[in-house]
Amino acid sequence: MDWFGSAITAVLGTLLLSGVASRPLQLDFSVSRRLAAGAVAFGAAVPIMEAITPAAVTAILAPFPVLWYVLLGGMLATLLAMVLLVLAEVLVPSGSLPGPVALVRSLPGRRSRARRFAAITRILLRRGLAAYVFTRQRPDLATPEGRTRLARSVRAALEDAGVSFVKLGQILATRPDLLPPEFVDELTHLQSRARPVPWSAVETVIRTELGADPATVFSRIDPEPLATASIAQVHTATLLDGGDVVLKVQRPGIAPVVADDMEILSRLARRLERRASWAARLGVVALVEGFAASLREELDFRVERRNLAAIDPGPAAVVRTPAVYAQHSTARLLVLERIHGRPVTEAPPRLRPRFAHALLEALLTQIMVGGRFHADPHPGNILYTDTPDGAGQLVWLDLGSVGVLDAGLRASLVRLLVAVDGGDASDVRDVLLEIADAPDTLDERRLGRDLGRFVARFTASGGGTDPAVFVDLVRILADHGVTAPPELAAVFRAIGTLDGTLTALDPGFDLVTEARRYATTRLTAGTDPDDLRRRLTTEAVLLLPMLRRLPHRVDRIVGALEAGTLTVRVDPRAGHLARPAAGVVGQLVTSALAAATGLMAALLLTAPTGPEVGPGLALNGLLGYLLLMVAAVLGLRALVRSYRS
Known part of the structure; x- marks a missing residue:
């Protein structure tokens, strides 16, 4: 039964070490890590102890074998377990790997992501982009011709990769402050290729979302899609009461694909930010996180339903949004009033100037008053419908993606337009620095001069009809390292998209001039008594x-x-730097104590003389070993905390 006793001893020793080893480090470790460290430390402590212990110590403690194993063996095993915990934390930080149960549950998803990652890697290799992601080579970024070739490859790769990457490219096309002009021009031509989903799969989604047979809600559903997109497919239908509706049905299986793509994009972004200074400067990780949040909202049709209820369509007699049948709508199924109309560009010529003014007023009101605006107002998302009085009406479509602005940014936008209209570069600079994030090294005088030249060109030309002047403004900021918020880029993108619609309606329509007039009116409206x-x-x-x-x-x-008793107290622990500062101070103190204790141990161990506590063992040496262990504990604590912070 010796093996049984040894097994019991090993189990008890492992459990004891797993509970004791993490306490001196004053940090929590997972049970699996502590048990593994305890088992290895227990198995290795005895042979290590026998190999390094001086004969004098063995002779002194020979009459006390229990003390031998408990004192020296326990101290050595505890120290070894602590070292193993610290090494595990350095090599594989806590939280970087899932636990055993979570690992088993995540295996199907990991296989799916691995297949998707392999497919994306093949696309990168085929388009000649793998070197830019997996190495530090950047051969084509030095010249305009090279950037143009690279931009074409990026566009082709994004189209090959599918819906998530196409949408990312479309968003990047609106960020001239982040990308060179060659990339922006190329990415504006991105198109997602979406094949129709078979009716049987669409019907299954409708049945699942309704929780009943579609025949209990609809008298008819046209199996031929009215429109197909990368995320959803639209079918016409008729309610049991005879009302005409359209069903926006999410494509089956798109959510897991998007989830895998977002995980892969996050990993690629983190890799780029580590390897490329330009990626770190642009904050690609934060960019991808914001894009992922936006795409997740687009996958949830309940968000679009709330947008339809919350957004201000504009002048009620001219512009509106379709009615929503909320009782039949879910996260993957949206039931909307069917609008029988034509694209806005097919409106009667006599109504087009009126519609152009109404659309611009509607969008600017959404941006500067309501704070929620249509992010993609191209002609296909605006329908013209006839009315009995012959005045006609416009209807906003596809509100799955809207821009959101807080009150402060809305007020700053109004002031920006008024400042540009007034021609004062210093006012423009002050408003822009309120909106954007400026680096500490910003040269405000040079920025003011560049903005002065911009304002001079703008006012000299009377504003012009090209809203690309706002893009020029964003590029000036980028040249000075000033990062415009994504919301501002979304506003300029929406205005630029609407400009194409307005120009198609009324070729002589001056969007910029009308926007300046609107902003001035909004600013002076607040002066009413x-x-x-x-x-x-x-x-x-x-x-x-x-x-x-x-x-x-x-x-x-x-x-x-x-009374002369006025005092001012400053608490260095208060404020947003409290925890980081306290952590840094604690690590410095711990490291200093470890160094001082280690130095004292070294001095004692090298001392030639000292009182003897046993044959061949001086008191200096015994104290030196004890201080050495204290120094090791303190050093390990400082090390592991530096990796946890």
Whole structure:
């Protein structure tokens, strides 16, 4: 039964070490890590101890074998287990790998992502882009011709990779502040190729989302799609009460593909940010995370349903949105009123100038007042419908992707347009620096001069009809290292897209001039006496509690000044730097103590003399070994905390 006793001892020793080893490090480790470290440390402690222990120590402790194993063996095993935990944390940080249960559950998804990653890698190899992702080679970025060739390869690769990558490219095409002009021009031609989904698969999705036979809701569904897209497919249908509707049905299996693509994109972004300075400067990881959040919203049709309810369509007599049948709509099925109409560019010529003004007013109102705006107002997303009075009406379609602006950014946009219209470069610079993120090394004087030249060109030409002037503004910011927020890029993209629609309606329509006039009207609207009175009343109500406390606080300050007892206390632990600062200070103190203790141990171990506590063992040596272990514990604690921070 010796093997049984040895097994019990090993199990108990492993459990004891797994519970004790992590305590000196003052950090939590997973149970599996602690058990593995305890088992290895227990198995290796005894032979290591026998190999390194001096004969003098063995002679002293020979009458006390239990003390021998508990004291020296326990200390050595604990230290070894701590070393193993620290090495595991350095090589494989906690949280970087899933636990055993999570690993088993994630195997199907991992296989799917591996296949998808292999397919994307083949696309990169076929298009000659693998070197840019997996190595540091950048041979084609130095010349315009090289960038043009590379941009064509990128566009082709994105189209080959599918819906997620095509949509990413379409978003990047709206960011001239991030990409060279050659890439922006090429990516604007991206098109997603979507084949129709068989009716049987579409019917299965409809049945699943309704939770019942479609015949209980619809008297007829046309199996031929009215339109196909990369994420959804549209079919016409008739409700049991005779109402005409359209069904926007999510393509079967698209959600897992998008999820895999987002995981792969995140990994590629992290790799690029580590390997390329330009990727780190542009923040590609944050860009991909924002894109992933936007795409996940687009996959949830409930978001589009809320957008339809929340967005301001514009002048009620001219522009509206389709009605939503919320009782039949779900995350993958959207039931909308069917609009019998034609593209807006086919509206009667006599109505087109009126529609152009109404559309611009609608979009600018959405941007500067409501804060939610149609992000893709191309002619296919705006329908013209006849009305009995002959005035006609426009209908916004496809509100799955909308831009969102907070109140501060909306107000800044109004001030920006007014500042550009006024021709004051310093005002333009001040507003832009409120909106964008500027580096610490920004040369504001040089930025002001560049903006002055921009404003001079803008005002000299009377504004022109080309909204690309806003793109030029964003590029000036990029040249100075100023990063425009994505919301601002979305606004300029929407305005640029609408400009094509307005030009098709009314070739003489001047979008920029009308936008400047609208912004000036919005800014001066707040000077109405009634509006000012309401705003002042609101501000007074909010300030009243503070004003009532102010005299008492002023009296206390004056009293303290008279008595000479006024003091100012600054708590270095407070504020947003509290935890990082405390962590850094703690690591510095721990590292200093480890170094000092280790130095003391080395001095004691090298001391030639000292009182003997046994044959061949001096007190200096014993204290030196103990201090050496303390130094090791402190050093390991500082090391593992540096990798956890």
